[in-house]
Amino acid sequence: xxxxxxxxxxxxxxxxxxxxxxxxxxxxxxxxxxxxxxxxxxxxxxxxxxxxxxxxxxxxxxxxxxxxxxxxxxxxxxxxxxxxxxxxxxxxxxxxxxxxxxxxxxxxxxxxxxxxxxxxxxxxxxxxxxxxxxxxxxxxxxxxxxxxxxxxxxxxxxxxxxxxxxxxxxxxxxxxxxxx
Amino acid sequence: xxxxxxxxxxxxxxxxxxxxxxxxxxxxxxxxxxxxxxxxxxxxxxxxxxxxxxxxxxxxxxxxxxxxxxxxxxxxxxxxxxxxxxxxxxxxxxxxxxxxxxxxxxxxxxxxxxxxxxxxxxxxxxxxxxxxxxxxxxxxxxxxxxxxxxxxxxxxxxxxxxxxxxxxxxxxxxxxxxxxxxxxxxxxxxxxxxxxxxxxxxxxxxxxxxxxxxxxxxxxxxxxxxxxxxxxxxxxxxxxxxxxxxxxxxxxxxxxxxxxxxxxxxxxxxxxxxxxxxxxxxxxxxxxxxxxxxxxxxxxxxxxxxxxxxxxxxxxxxxxxxxxxxxxxxxxxxxxxxxxxxxxxxxxxxxxxxxxxxxxxxxxxxxxxxxxxxxxxxxxxxxxxxxxxxxxxxxxxxxxxxxxxxxxxxxxxxxxxxxxxxxxxxxxxxxxxxxxxxxxxxxxxxxxxxxxxxxxxxxxxxxxxxxxxxxxxxxxxxxxxxxxxxxxx
Numbered sequence: 001x002x003x004x005x006x007x008x009x010x011x012x013x014x015x016x017x018x019x020x021x022x023x024x025x026x027x028x029x030x031x032x033x034x035x036x037x038x039x040x041x042x043x044x045x046x047x048x049x050x051x052x053x054x055x056x057x058x059x060x061x062x063x064x065x066x067x068x069x070x071x072x073x074x075x076x077x078x079x080x081x082x083x084x085x086x087x088x089x090x091x092x093x094x095x096x097x098x099x100x101x102x103x104x105x106x107x108x109x110x111x112x113x114x115x116x117x118x119x120x121x122x123x124x125x126x127x128x129x130x131x132x133x134x135x136x137x138x139x140x141x142x143x144x145x146x147x148x149x150x151x152x153x154x155x156x157x158x159x160x161x162x163x164x165x166x167x168x169x170x171x172x173x174x175x176x177x178x179x180x
Numbered sequence: 181x182x183x184x185x186x187x188x189x190x191x192x193x194x195x196x197x198x199x200x201x202x203x204x205x206x207x208x209x210x211x212x213x214x215x216x217x218x219x220x221x222x223x224x225x226x227x228x229x230x231x232x233x234x235x236x237x238x239x240x241x242x243x244x245x246x247x248x249x250x251x252x253x254x255x256x257x258x259x260x261x262x263x264x265x266x267x268x269x270x271x272x273x274x275x276x277x278x279x280x281x282x283x284x285x286x287x288x289x290x291x292x293x294x295x296x297x298x299x300x301x302x303x304x305x306x307x308x309x310x311x312x313x314x315x316x317x318x319x320x321x322x323x324x325x326x327x328x329x330x331x332x333x334x335x336x337x338x339x340x341x342x343x344x345x346x347x348x349x350x351x352x353x354x355x356x357x358x359x360x361x362x363x364x365x366x367x368x369x370x371x372x373x374x375x376x377x378x379x380x381x382x383x384x385x386x387x388x389x390x391x392x393x394x395x396x397x398x399x400x401x402x403x404x405x406x407x408x409x410x411x412x413x414x415x416x417x418x419x420x421x422x423x424x425x426x427x428x429x430x431x432x433x434x435x436x437x438x439x440x441x442x443x444x445x446x447x448x449x450x451x452x453x454x455x456x457x458x459x460x461x462x463x464x465x466x467x468x469x470x471x472x473x474x475x476x477x478x479x480x481x482x483x484x485x486x487x488x489x490x491x492x493x494x495x496x497x498x499x500x501x502x503x504x505x506x507x508x509x510x511x512x513x514x515x516x517x518x519x520x521x522x523x524x525x526x527x528x529x530x531x532x533x534x535x536x537x538x539x540x541x542x543x544x545x546x547x548x549x550x551x552x553x554x555x556x557x558x559x560x561x562x563x564x565x566x567x568x569x570x571x572x573x574x575x576x577x578x579x580x581x582x583x584x585x586x587x588x589x590x591x592x593x594x595x596x597x598x599x600x601x602x603x604x605x606x607x608x609x610x611x612x613x614x615x616x617x618x619x620x621x622x623x624x625x626x627x628x629x630x631x632x633x634x635x636x637x638x639x640x641x642x643x644x645x646x647x648x649x650x651x652x653x654x655x656x657x658x659x660x661x662x663x664x665x666x667x668x669x
Contacts, residue, residue, distance in 0.1 A: 027393030150397030
């Protein structure tokens with residue numbers, strides 16, 4: 001779908017642009033945020049943050065690199081993860097969010113992890129279309145197995161089985177590269 | 181969550197933006213795609229390579245799978261899913277029934293005919309078409325209402341004209357099928373509209389992304405692949421296997437015939453004098469010979485070639501025309517067809533004989549033919565089975581009589597048959613000439629779908645590589661004693 005006119009309207013700060021933008025993308029943003037933030041109040045706050053971020057950052061959006069939906073999805077996902085992370089840290093007995101970057105990482109450690117991540121995504125890129133979708137739903141969009149199963153018309157058991165096989169393939173593909 | 185899981189989640193933070201498939205999941209895309217593909221395949225009719233069976237079956241399953249995912253969303257989708265389930269069950273039932281003789285029996289049970297512009301069809305078939313199309317129409321109507329509800333819930337104007345148009349078009353197909361409307365001038369534009377509507381419906385899933393994006397997906401107990409395999413596999417298995425169970429017709433083997441009764445010697449010699457071949461006369465039997473009482477002429481047509489001919493499943497035929505004196509009409513003619521299947525012709529599965537006693541249907545009164553098959557088992561015991569004829573008239577009112585049967589598998593040697601009928605004068609002409617015909621059908625293969633009796637095949641004047649037909653016709657003569665001259669025609 002071509003959103004170039006909408007992007008132009010947002011960049012020019014036209015009066016109706018934000019309303020059109022919200023109408024077009026709020027359902028998608030809710031869909032992305034909901035699996036990461038189970039609490040409804042968190043979801044609403046996060047949604048407002050994302051809309052504001054998108055409004056502020058639309059000037060930097062490059063349609064040559066990613067589609068508008070992908071760009072927005074990324075913003076929404078990161079915003080939701082940040083909120084989840086801070087929620088976790090606020091909890092007294094909080095467990096460290098595994099998705100959170102390690103604040104203690106030095107430059108060398110960060111470089112190693114970036115290389116590992118590249119190797120992982122190379123391996124993910126080599127997966128078949130269906131497997132890649134399953135992987136992304138699970139590890140990128142944080143969707144619950146039950147949601148994935150229902151949306152794809154599969155049983156939970158079948159999704160678990162497929163994810164297990166995908167993980168095995170990735171482990172094999174990565175060999176001992178991943179340092180953790 | 182194990183260590184590797186944690187690593188995968190962490191790695192996702194640094195995902196490059198250009199990774200294929202990184203577009204967000206579209207929950208509506210798959211179910212709506214299945215629904216549209218299902219509707220398209222249900223309506224496609226390609227009569228080759230079994231695609232007329234496979235494509236609608238695949239379409240039915242896809243429609244069901246698509247609606248299964250949507251059924252939790254709202255009442256409209258739930259209704260559509262229920263209708264799609266009923267449609268799939270109906271289609272499955274029809275597919276199974278069509279593989280068996282039960283379908284023909286049901287058609288006979290309902291009995292009446294429905295007249296379309298293309299000709300009469302059994303009422304049962306018309307009712308079946310109406311039932312299937314009605315349920316499909318209801319499913320599409322449910323889909324339409326379900327989609328409308330999605331837009332309304334999102335506070336948006338429903339953009340569901342395609343679904344509504346499709347529901348109306350599916351409904352219009354019911355009277356069209358009942359009337360039997362054909363021809364590209366009518367069907368062409370409707371097909372075009374239909375394709376556009378399905379295409380628009382397919383594009384609708386993009387609009388649905390703006391109307392809530394997420395759907396309330398229904399959990400499933402059976403994965404799509406397995407459900408697809410089962411829904412598709414059962415009818416296809418039924419279509420593949422069931423016809424083999426009904427490849428042959430039962431042989432109504434009567435008790436072995438006891439020895440010959442008391443022969444009418446006078447009649448026997450009269451017929452010999454008239455030129456009846458002695459070898460066949462001795463096989464004729466007392467009952468059949470009694471029909472020829474009062475014979476005053478004989479004409480013999482056809483041939484018995486015996487061995488040396490390439491087997492084609494067809495009997496060799498010899499027809500005797502025997503005019504006899506009659507108290508009521510003064511005279512009438514007995515037709516007696518002797519059929520001979522050589523042992524190497526037994527390999528078929530179903531046979532039919534069609535007797536049309538008067539091809540023009542204007543000259544003579546005819547009786548329903550009767551007949552018997554006779555054969556000997558490996559112990560030399562003679563067996564007999566009656567041939568049961570039933571009649572039906574063609575579009576021009578000509579009556580033909582049909583008998584369906586299978587040749588006995590236990591026959592050791594040739595199978596012989598006798599078919600006989602009478603012709604009596606309608607008008608007071610001295611001599612009436614008319615044409616009569618015998619047609620034979622022989623099914624070469626054990627598998628057929630849908631289940632078709634050979635008589636139906638003959639009546640439809642159909643052609644198929646699985647069948648062989650043979651047509652034998654001749655001119656008959658009704659003439660009083662003294663005027664009968666078989667050489668006159």
